Amino acid sequence: MNSPAVSSAGPVVQDTHHTSASKTKRFAVGIFDDEDVLLQAVENIREKGVKIYDVYSPYPVHGIDDALGIERSRLPIAAFFFGCCGLSFALWMQIYMLGFDWPMIIGGKPNIAIPSFVPVAFELTVLFTAFGMMITFFTISGLYPWYKVNVLDARATDDKFVLAVELDDTSSQLSKLTTLFRENGASEVNHKEMTNF
Amino acid sequence: MQHISAVREPLVTGGKTYHDVTQDVCRQVEAAPNIRWMAAFGVALFFLGVFFYSIYRTVWFGIGEWGLNKTVGWAWDITNFVWWVGIGHAGTLISAVLLLFRQKWRSSINRAAEAMTIFAVICAGQFPIFHMGRPWVGFWVLPLQNTFGSLWVNFNSPLLWDVFAISTYFSVSLVFWYTGLIPDFATIRDRAKGKIAKFSYSMLSFNWRGSAKHWSRYETVSLILAGISTPLVLSVHTIVSMDFATSVVPGWHTTIFPPYFVAGAIFSGFAMVLTLMLITRVVFKLEDYITLEHIALMNKIMMVTGSIVGVAYITEFFIAWYSQVEYEQYCFLNRALGPYWWAYLSMMSCNVISPQVVWIRKVRYSITFTFILSIIVNIGMWFERFVIIVSSLHRDYLPSSWAMFSPTIIDVGVYVGSIGLFFTLFLLFAKFFPVINMAEVKTILKYTVNDGPTYGGPNYGGQPVTRTAAPAPYSTPGVPASAPVNYDKHNE
Numbered sequence: 001m002n003s004p005a006v007s008s009a010g011p012v013v014q015d016t017h018h019t020s021a022s023k024t025k026r027f028a029v030g031i032f033d034d035e036d037v038l039l040q041a042v043e044n045i046r047e048k049g050v051k052i053y054d055v056y057s058p059y060p061v062h063g064i065d066d067a068l069g070i071e072r073s074r075l076p077i078a079a080f081f082f083g084c085c086g087l088s089f090a091l092w093m094q095i096y097m098l099g100f101d102w103p104m105i106i107g108g109k110p111n112i113a114i115p116s117f118v119p120v121a122f123e124l125t126v127l128f129t130a131f132g133m134m135i136t137f138f139t140i141s142g143l144y145p146w147y148k149v150n151v152l153d154a155r156a157t158d159d160k161f162v163l164a165v166e167l168d169d170t171s172s173q174l175s176k177l178t179t180l181f182r183e184n185g186a187s188e189v190n191h192k193e194m195t196n197f
Numbered sequence: 198m199q200h201i202s203a204v205r206e207p208l209v210t211g212g213k214t215y216h217d218v219t220q221d222v223c224r225q226v227e228a229a230p231n232i233r234w235m236a237a238f239g240v241a242l243f244f245l246g247v248f249f250y251s252i253y254r255t256v257w258f259g260i261g262e263w264g265l266n267k268t269v270g271w272a273w274d275i276t277n278f279v280w281w282v283g284i285g286h287a288g289t290l291i292s293a294v295l296l297l298f299r300q301k302w303r304s305s306i307n308r309a310a311e312a313m314t315i316f317a318v319i320c321a322g323q324f325p326i327f328h329m330g331r332p333w334v335g336f337w338v339l340p341l342q343n344t345f346g347s348l349w350v351n352f353n354s355p356l357l358w359d360v361f362a363i364s365t366y367f368s369v370s371l372v373f374w375y376t377g378l379i380p381d382f383a384t385i386r387d388r389a390k391g392k393i394a395k396f397s398y399s400m401l402s403f404n405w406r407g408s409a410k411h412w413s414r415y416e417t418v419s420l421i422l423a424g425i426s427t428p429l430v431l432s433v434h435t436i437v438s439m440d441f442a443t444s445v446v447p448g449w450h451t452t453i454f455p456p457y458f459v460a461g462a463i464f465s466g467f468a469m470v471l472t473l474m475l476i477t478r479v480v481f482k483l484e485d486y487i488t489l490e491h492i493a494l495m496n497k498i499m500m501v502t503g504s505i506v507g508v509a510y511i512t513e514f515f516i517a518w519y520s521q522v523e524y525e526q527y528c529f530l531n532r533a534l535g536p537y538w539w540a541y542l543s544m545m546s547c548n549v550i551s552p553q554v555v556w557i558r559k560v561r562y563s564i565t566f567t568f569i570l571s572i573i574v575n576i577g578m579w580f581e582r583f584v585i586i587v588s589s590l591h592r593d594y595l596p597s598s599w600a601m602f603s604p605t606i607i608d609v610g611v612y613v614g615s616i617g618l619f620f621t622l623f624l625l626f627a628k629f630f631p632v633i634n635m636a637e638v639k640t641i642l643k644y645t646v647n648d649g650p651t652y653g654g655p656n657y658g659g660q661p662v663t664r665t666a667a668p669a670p671y672s673t674p675g676v677p678a679s680a681p682v683n684y685d686k687h688n689e
Binding site: 033034035036054055056057058059060061062064065068070073075076079083093094097098101102104106109113116117119120122123124126127129130131133134137138140141142143144145146147148149150151152154155156157158159 | 198216351355358386387396400406407426
């Protein structure tokens with residue numbers, strides 16, 4: 001139970017019947033109607049030592065991070081880093097351009113006038129933070145414009161909460177999981193084979 | 198799950214299930230455009246044509262097509278610029294500031310309000326660009342080494358700060374808005390039947406599947422974006438106000454400009470949000486999502502910011518007198534009693550007096566009154582910028598150069614045309630994008646009153662939950678049923 005529940009690095013099940021190069025994964029998919037039922041189910045299922053592949057929901061279910069053992073995102077650190085980059089870039093740019101590269105005498109005022117560099121420095125800090133963080137978010141989550149999107153159940157973006165457990169080779173696992181899901185309030189249990197998932 | 202007081206209406210009325218939300222919002226995206234949308238789009242396109250024609254005249258024949266003269270070098274263009282930027286501010290306020298303050302009612306209006314922000318900033322951007330006279334060299338505002346030597350832009354100039362502020366504001370708002378749209382695009386993608394729709398929404402949805410880990414990161418990202426957008430939105434109108442405040446022109450040289458402009462921006466922005474929302478909720482039948490309570494809450498924000506603006510107007514007058522600077526004193530007397538008295542009077546009555554009617558409960562919950570009020574406030578805020586800009590400039594230090602400004606038909610054309618541009622973009626958004634943030638509304642759907650039974654949310658085993666079975670809130674005479682009432686229960 002100490003292993004992280006959501007892991008895409010699990011053993012890839014090769015379909016032994018087809019010797020094609022495409023990777024096929026088999027899933028037991030439990031469909032839940034209610035977020036509170038789902039939360040309880042996730043906890044119970046994990047207690048049984050079953051490793052949950054992922055949970056798909058139409059909206060962020062609060063408390064699911066703890067139930068699944070998802071660690072707190074380190075994106076704020078990335079955001080802070082990008083903000084620092086933006087600030088340093090903006091200050092360097094303004095000081096270099098007006099202070100060193102082409103100093104202009106404007107009413108005898110100092111060339112490196114830090115107070116009037118503040119607005120641009122602030123704006124670039126925000127700009128770098130926002131874009132840096134978003135690009136990081138999309139990259140680490142593998143979110144790109146995609147033509148063919150593989151979804152386990154299309155209702156996961158509408159009104160159902162989808163709990164997926166990856167199946168291994170033993171054939172009895174599916175029936176066991178079906179019972180487990182049903183006991184925990186799943187309204188429906190399906191068996192899905194996904195290629196390139 | 199929301200825990201709701203018995204005296205309050207739930208945020209979404211009608212006991213909607215998750216699937217109802219999807220249906221209600223996706224309906225207009227999936228259906229063929231209706232006749233009302235087409236008619237509105239036709240009108241918007243006509244005014245867009247007016248915009249293009251006026252811009253063509255401006256660019257081809259030069260800035261002489263506008264009513265500017267040597268004394269009044271900024272007039273309608275900058276008025277319109279500040280007006281549009283101000284309108285944009287409400288969207289960010291709703292999406293960022295209200296998120297930080299955990300105001301859950303924002304969920305059903307944030308999408309359209311953010312769209313409004315982006316389109317308003319697009320409209321605003323047109324004015325400084327075309328005021329340059331040679332928009333094709335507009336890139337000179339960027340810190341690029343120019344071809345005449347290594348002369349850079351002047352970072353001490355508030356006009357340059359504005360370039361950075363507006364472009365950052367536009368890009369960050371766009372990113373914020375798009376991030377929120379991704380889960381909803383995924384919903385539409387999973388429902389899409391047509392090939393083109395499937396393809397487009399697949400691309401737009403960025404491969405979103407609603408994974409728990411993605412949602413966790415998504416919420417972190419939203420919170421940080423809100424956190425940085427809040428100071429950003431305050432900085433943008435602050436910097437816009439510095440275009441004026443850092444000058445030595447009487448009437449502009451005022452230290453209260455930044456907070457005064459920010460309050461004015463939120464004031465006008467909420468007026469525009471109300472105008473758009475009151476139309477959208479009827480046209481798309483979203484009365485259960487944008488309820489009378491939303492309208493009342495927005496009215497309250499409008500009244501508060503309107504009062505701040507009123508205080509700022511009076512403070513300006515007081516400081517002009519108190520400073521004993523005769524130019525400043527003359528400028529303010531000239532504003533109120535000079536040749537532009539009618540603009541000043543419109544500003545005062547529309548912005549200071551009219552929002553005070555919102556103190557009356559019936560007005561706050563009345564759709565008709567709110568709609569009229571929102572239009573009045575938009576007009577008033579346009580006049581505010583006109584008063585600040587033109588009445589300060591037209592009589593400067595040298596009486597021999599005093600002049601009057603009157604707009605040409607091209608001035609009017611660019612302004613009216615920019616409204617056409619705005620509505621063209623907004624109508625396209627309303628047709629092809631989900632106007633309500635479905636994912637976020639679903640989080641506030643399920644609710645309970647006093648830990649009793651739950652209403653709204655999931656479908657229990659195919660059986661719809663009991664709709665409208667929630668205890669009806671008390672009602673006061675004259676206030677429509679869906680308004681939250683019973684604040685004065687003890688009087689009964």
